[in-house]
Amino acid sequence: MTDKHPAPDHIRLAKRVAEQLNCSRSTAEQFIEGGFVSVDGRVEEAPGARVRPDQAVVVAPDASLLALTPVTLLLHKPAGFEAGLGQPGQGGAPHSSQGSRSQGAPSAATLLSAASHLPEDASGIRVLQRHFKQLECFTPLPTEASGLVVYTQDKRIARKLAEDIESLEQECIVEVAGDIAPNGLQRLCHGLSFNGRPLPPIKVSWQNETRLRFALKGIRPGQIPAMCEAVGLTAVGIKRIRIGRVPLAKVPEGQWRYLQPWERF
Missing domain, CATH: 3.30.70 (Alpha-Beta Plaits)
Structure with a gap:
């Protein structure tokens, strides 16, 4: 927990690092947030952490702003x-x-x-x-x-x-209940409409007796449950396992x- 009234000799870690490296405060903050700075042997990621003069502040030799890539x-x-x-x-x-x-x-x-x-x-x-x-x-x-x-x-x-x-293309595994209508799988692949518009061809196959695999593009809200209902099935659960x-x-x-x-x- 940060002390609301830190001792006068306690300074922000970012200021200490900036002084040690002779760099700007913002550069020091990036090094700290990048996990390159340790205090008494422990990595400290908070630029606002307070440190005492006797504490060892070490910047890793391989510290580089080039390593701060987005994730x-x-x-x-x-x-x-x-x-x-x-x-x-x-x-x-x-x-x-x-x-x-x-x-x-x-x-x-x-x-x-x-x-x-x-x-x-x-x-x-x-x-x-x-x-x-x-x-x-x-x-x-x-x-x-x-x-x-x-x-x-x-x-x-x-x-x-x-x-x-x-x-x-998004791939989903759909847990279903009920008995599929005659030619239901073929209709799921091509032949159904949603919100008044015919659906393009879709890849649908059985994974086992209660699971269907859907691979389709441009999925609309409620589309998969509605497709299942149209062929006599109820979508009990939907799990997306791939995007592109x-x-x-x-x-x-x-x-x-x-x-x-x-x-x-």
Whole structure:
């Protein structure tokens, strides 16, 4: 906890680093937030932390502002959390989801923390507190659905998702109940209408006796449940497992991984 009345010889860490490196305060803050500064052997990511004159403040030899690249987080959102739909500061294509918004649901962004990072993440990226700031979501997913949601700091990825989400194929696994109508699978693939408009051809196949795999573009709110209902089925659960060429992979519910440098939507 920060002391409201720090001792006169306690100064902000950013000021101490700026003096040691003979650099600007803003540059010092970036080094600190980048995880390059330790105090008495422990990494300190808060530029406003107070330090005493006798404390050892060390800047890592490999400290570089070039390493402070923006990141993209891939979250496995559980059902019951809201992702992107109408949330402040999270723009994007509101028509890219498969359901409706639930009032009062907690934001999926609250699940993003160091504690919920996938331990087996193969990216090699070190988790930093700055990775949870200034994130944008352009891949909304209805509250009742689960699966892949993308949060990014990278303006290039944000622009890609904002502009191309309608044309990116999304893959979903849909848990269904009921008995499918005769020729129902063929009708799901081609032959149904939604909101008065014929749907384009869609890839739909059985995964097992109760699960269907949908691969489609430009999904509209409520489209998948309506398609299932049209052939005698009830959509019990929807899980998005891929957006474009980026899969959720083996990320458990409530955890997230970094988008790897070679992955492209």
